[in-house]
Amino acid sequence: MKKDPKATKKLYINVDGYEMEDKFTGLNSNLKIEMLKKMYEIRHFENETEQFIIRGMIHGTCHLYTGEEATAVGAIYAIKSDDYITSTHRGHGHCIAKGADLNIMMAELLGKRTGYSKGKGGSMHIADVKSGNLGANGVVGGSIGIATGAALTCKMKKNGKIVVCFFGDGAANQGIFHSSINMASIWDLPVIYLCENNVYGMSTSIKEAFNIEKISDRKNAYGIEGLTIDGNNLVEVLNAVSYFADRCRAGKGPVLIESLTYRWSGHSKSDAQVYRTREEIKKWMEKDPIKRYREILIDGKILTEKDDRDLEKEVISKIQEASEFAKESPFPDPSEVEDDVYA
């Protein structure tokens, strides 16, 4: 992260009982604006994706990240560009924040040959190993072990990298959550387990699926650090992940962060949302992470209202370009069906 040379004095904040440096304030303005742009990219990418779903151009299943943008962007901008992430079935946001090419992503969603997986993966299987994105995952909790293994590589190769492992509240009740975090703890692996608690695992609310107040309380079972943060506040996400990333890099072992957020759309395209109320959705939409972050930038005079409108317009046209690229791209040839089964 590039720091503003003028901001020399460190500020400290308290997040869920942890005294940590406010790294956000010291970041340079361009980076602060870039994060807003990434959030817009996610929001409008998902809007466009939804249109493709409605028109039947994206088939199978697809899970939108709308409403959770601050968690992906804040966490990924808190780590280095060559650090690793693993993602989830609701993975477009992580992928975009990690720097994926929007054209290639959209092409994959449309099952095109030009997509990240040459049309073989789709929404739930986008990876870009070169950029450190070890992949979305169609199995709830499926990537927790993989993230832990990547952290073992970092430790064994002493390459100074760390891993951010995104997963949802639902995954926290899978066996792999338990066995992986325990293993990372006994071996002091540099991995941040970032639980995006978006209130529902498909239709089942956290109230129905947990008998504890905070998912981060499970840190005690593994002898690791952890806390709960406001996942719709980019500044808080960035500061908390930065703080624990430093700790991981210093060899102090894994951490469990619970990021409280909410998915605005249904679980997937076939969700009638009978399990939640309009009032609840409205309440969470008022906590829109983009709106909140934009206000911080405007209040801080980092961005004007006009800059903001221009930025959003620029993003919308970029998404349109991605959309056109995807639509114009060819489908794979049926003869390619058995390619890439083996390396």
Added chain:
Amino acid sequence: MTRELTYLEAIREAMQQKMREDSNVYLIGEDIAEYGGAFGVTVGMLEEFGRERIRNAPISEEAIIGVATGSAITGMRPVAEIMFSDFITIAMDQIANQAAKISYMFGGKARVPMVIRTAGGGGTGAAAQHSQSLEALVAHIPGLKVVMPSCPYDAKGLLISSINDDNPVIFIEHKMLYKNKKYIADVPEEMYEIPLGKGDIKKEGSNISIVATSYMVQKSLEAAEKLSLEKGIECEVIDIRTLRPLDIDIILGSIKKTGKLLCVEEAPVFGGFMGEVAAQVSEKGFDWLDAPVKRVAGRNCPVPYSLVLEQEMIPGIGKIEKAVLDLLG
């Protein structure tokens, strides 16, 4: 230079030599450090390679395979040990949904160079959850390679190839072969590879072809020797060595000569791997067959505890001999 090694020693030597050569190779598994693994395969390796590379894991099969997978994608070459092949089912999401599919799902953009070593098979009186032969389960999944060595020479060469391979390989060892003095054999001291996907004719013969896997290769060889001595019947015994990729050509080549095929495997016959062999032979080699393909395999039940029942469940030499005689009419 060669010297005599047991099957277990040959496996250990393959790992030791690869670990000396490539610092990315490491072991992960339960009780593999001081204890040396449940069957003693890794005895002495902790002393040479240390705790970083001989990773003694908690009893967490799913995490062991998940961690091996994640480390493989990012540049390591893990050799994971699952103590009993029965326990691969605990790690099945990581094996079947993750490791096996990563290359394909990501359009070839990621590789998973890992080996899962596991001890399969019965005959030890250990009953239903410590004796299974689950190779068909994994061989069915595109993206996995499946290897089942039957002797020390093959075990070493195939394990070196498996570690060098850029795909997830399930390497199924047989408990009855590990330390058995009967199967000690000459093994070269230097490293050598046996390519995955190449079968081996363990005994030539002209009257009937027997195709078998793992310990059943040894039992088939014993049956063949008896039939030769007592009845003058010459069986050709083919060890397919790797189930996936499958060397169907070596089997077709043999039936061209003999016209008859007996398939022998330890797993329950229903849905077993030899069903695949029989189907491919009937598709590709029907014209050379002068009798239907016959199978000798495990009975359709879990592996029972009582030795009397276990011997009935698992194919023995007598059943192989009888099947050969039946096929020859």
